[in-house]
Amino acid sequence: MARSDTDGKPGVGRARTITDLARLAGVSAGTVSRALAGNSLVNAKTRDRIQELARDHGFQLNRVASNLRRQKTGVIGVVIPLGHDRRQQVSDTFFMTLLGHLADALTEEGYDLMLRRVIPDHDGDWLDRFIGSGMIDGVIVIGQSDQFARIEEVAARYRPMVVWGNREPGQVHCAVGSDNRLGGQLAARRLIEGGATHLAFLGDPEPIEFAARYAGARDAAEAAGVPIDVYPTHLSPDRMAGEITAHIDTIVGRANGIFAATDTLAVAALRELRERGVAVPGRMRLVGFDDLPISAQTMPPLTTVHQDIAAGARGLVDLLLRRIAGEDAASLVMPPALVARDTA
Amino acid sequence: MARSDTDGKPGVGRARTITDLARLAGVSAGTVSRALAGNSLVNAKTRDRIQELARDHGFQLNRVASNLRRQKTGVIGVVIPLGHDRRQQVSDTFFMTLLGHLADALTEEGYDLMLRRVIPDHDGDWLDRFIGSGMIDGVIVIGQSDQFARIEEVAARYRPMVVWGNREPGQVHCAVGSDNRLGGQLAARRLIEGGATHLAFLGDPEPIEFAARYAGARDAAEAAGVPIDVYPTHLSPDRMAGEITAHIDTIVGRANGIFAATDTLAVAALRELRERGVAVPGRMRLVGFDDLPISAQTMPPLTTVHQDIAAGARGLVDLLLRRIAGEDAASLVMPPALVARDTA
DNA sequence: ATGAAAGCGCTAACAG
């Protein structure tokens, strides 16, 4: 117990609390707090002295205590609800890329990011629990999954929340996302203009975003008097391959144009087609959705509907910060754009 | 405006603090705390009554206060240092996939995940700052980047840290990662056995993991008396394409086997080759590294070195939890495996 | 410009 003081560091033993530092500096804890915060009330000399002391003693402010006292954390929650298809989003390149850009944008704004994956079936209270934890200043929900109703309900009483997903007429929660229906229209129109006379929609039409993509495709198909069939396919890697294999012969037999709900699906379909010797786009036209980096790398390169993921992430963060600031920021619908490459 | 009291919830107004709840239940705050924690000391009846009350009033425990008091948070920090190539890892599919699996594994263990991207050049104190914040119970560092020395230094005095990356002889920090050197050997050997007589290494040889992959390839090349050249290429999407285009003619002129440091690079190279009409694997053999989902989808499917990302994530989490528990868990080196597909 | 004091919301002795 004698001298547990020095611990090897140059400047000496570590100061753990602001009170330790105060004792060393011969001032009160209050002054140290102010000095570290750069508060202008404190004498410039003492401020510098204290800051130097903090550096020398490897002092780190305890942010948990600080958060409790200030009632804010500088942390944004990012939650991924896994509704219908449990493993879907995590493995999906699109969501991961969005997450990367969110991390960028939040870091830039000085916020930390707390990531949580939830299975709403197992925890009906997933959103309230996260919000009520006191650990986050606001929340970004990635994907509406099958939780539209719950999100609406929470939005009615909790402002600092923004959702990546679709915007429905009259919805109360603030959403950022592409105009999925318009995107679906662009895709189907492209297929039809290229000569397709019978369309196939490849993807799970349950999630609301995909439902909108399908609805858009149907708009265009009906306008042109072209039939369109749905081939339900999940995104999880384990199910996707098998489901596509199961569908592909029927599709080739009936249709000559495929609209895949995501590029992940499109890339897998393209491979199945080429493996069977079906010429793309000669015999079968194909359009995807997302415009992932891989999509430019397939052979032939994929025609797809572009979503600007980086802009989406920035939009989410901007709107959220405005809402945290008390503003009543509205939804943001981003226009998708057809990227004409070689599969349609 | 009139009656803003009942807010649609069955049970009534919300209870914000444990003290609110205590008043409602006619007990002390201590008892409520125990009841909510499921502490067996508390009478079963009161326990149930309080828990029901909590539900009815939409009570959520304030975890910041709880964390401060208990001196632990149930949060694991995940930090991605962006050293040499700033945008590299974020956009890289491999790191994003690893992150997804980490989220899975941590969720399963009841931990939350706090994600932080740092640029060590801008903040020399990145690791100490994160650890010292008090917000996390342990930290997982994704990729050693060019921060090997700093990580070593911190590891000497901070136990609950695990790093995804390479293990060097005599290193003190606990690492989980593939045997990159062995992987490089497997790749080069495959190329040579297929008939390659002059190899090209495509990738940035600076990061320690990639350096190890290159070293392994050189081992095999030298053993076979085959020359191998390095073509430095970055992973960031904006630089990669241009750099590969710049390299490709030289490579085709000199070599007949390419070892790409990652599948992302390999896929891009494959496309360049096919666009130029270079037969793969006929005229040029190609092996990647990682075995990403896309790699099975290219035409022709990519021969590559498999890393089991899910197992890696589980390993990271297991070791970290053991270290948090006080155990002195050692590094984990995972054997890579060659996946023979059609490009080599 | 600084110190003293109160308290953020919770948990864990300690005492009954």
Place this chain on the structure above:
DNA sequence: CTGTTAGCGCTTTCAT
């Protein structure tokens, strides 16, 4: 089994 009490480490009045 339950209440009382004393903090966790920090920020912010309120005085001076």
